[in-house]
């Protein structure tokens with residue numbers, strides 16, 4: 001009988017005979033032995049097939065077998081400390097399921113644009129495998145963080161009639177006879193569900209027609225966004241801090257092999273423990289000036305500013321109370337200083353910049369009406385949102401964490417494009 005086994009579980013089967021079902025990632029041979037690098041989507045392992053064990057016919061078939069051919073390998077699991085994953089499979093038999101055509105991605109260096117054109121295949125490579133496995137763990141950990149604390153997951157619409165994050169990055173589409181926009185954030189709807197369910201979150205794609213080509217921006221990205229009734233700015237910061245710590249801890253405990261493939265230095269990740277430094281925007285400006293940055297009070301921080309700031313700390317830093325002019329209409333004023341808002345961004349260390357944005361929301365109807373008018377937004381489209389300030393309005397707040405930004409930092413990548421299976425970027429809609 002065939003005992004199917006996944007590579008990630010192989011350590012539980014030392015000395016047993018198991019069958020792996022996977023693909024040939026690479027191969028070398030030494031006359032009488034073929035060393036097959038096999039992957040199955042949960043990991044990579046070396047299978048050793050000797051002519052005497054698998055027989056002449058099978059051995060000859062393996063000799064010419066192309067990269068990415070699919071196969072079933074049955075053999076005995078052995079512990080081997082020199083092997084990359086710590087185990088090896090001594091093959092008794094190999095069944096070739098499909099002989100692949102010549103594979104376009106070889107071991108030689110390929111340019112990014114070639115790899116991106118072959119993204120549907122590139123995701124099979126070990127580094128891409130590692131990044132996307134970390135992504136899945138980040139999402140699972142983030143969801144568990146909220147699920148285990150009594151938050152209700154409530155999905156918000158993707159097709160919407162109005163902006164949440166300003167009109168410049170709106171992605172327009174048609175909704176039968178009307179203009180519609182793809183959601184930039186679920187926040188406004190989260191505020192409604194928070195008034196109905198107390199603590200809520202949504203997880204989904206966000207769309208922004210960002211005209212800038214940067215290492216940090218995608219056109220389509222994923223956000224997890226909690227919203228909490230009766231929460232103030234300090235509580236919002238506490239939640240961000242606790243959530244990020246829990247996610248990083250879970251990735252460290254579950255995805256060490258993947259971080260190893262990425263050669264990620266784990267020390268900076270192990271330092272991600274509370275408390276995170278909290279600095280006001282005004283102090284951040286002073287720090288930037290002191291490090292020679294060209295910046296004045298009142299400007300929004302650019303990527304360069306965030307990089308410089310985040311390099312000053314050994315763990316994520318919370319920058320709070322940004323000026324009114326650089327934040328969206330829904331941010332509550334600071335009662336102690338009307339020039340600033342009760343907003344907060346979390347900047348990742350090692351120069352990665354903003355990974356989380358949020359704050360406390362405007363609570364009172366008259367203020368919100370004024371903000372909507374000042375922003376030149378169509379009041380009718382926000383009538384339902386204004387209702388939330390008519391019927392039992394309470395202080396509340398929340399935030400959005402960009403999944404891909406977090407994964408870029410945790411994996412230590414130079415560019416965000418590898419953190420989502422099929423990135424949508426300024427000049428890329430395919431594959």
Ligand code: 4AD
Nearest residue numbers: 185187217218221225355356357358399400402405
């Ligand atoms: O700071 P942002 O724009 O905040 C909001 O959308 C709020 N409405 C969220 C809320 O309070 N519920 O976006 C939140 C996060 C950013 O910190 C960043 O991590 C990520 O979303 N993000 C992007 N990630 C990739 N590509 C882009 N173009 C992104 N824009 C924002």
Ligand code: MG
Nearest residue numbers: 345354356357
């Ligand atoms: Mg932001």
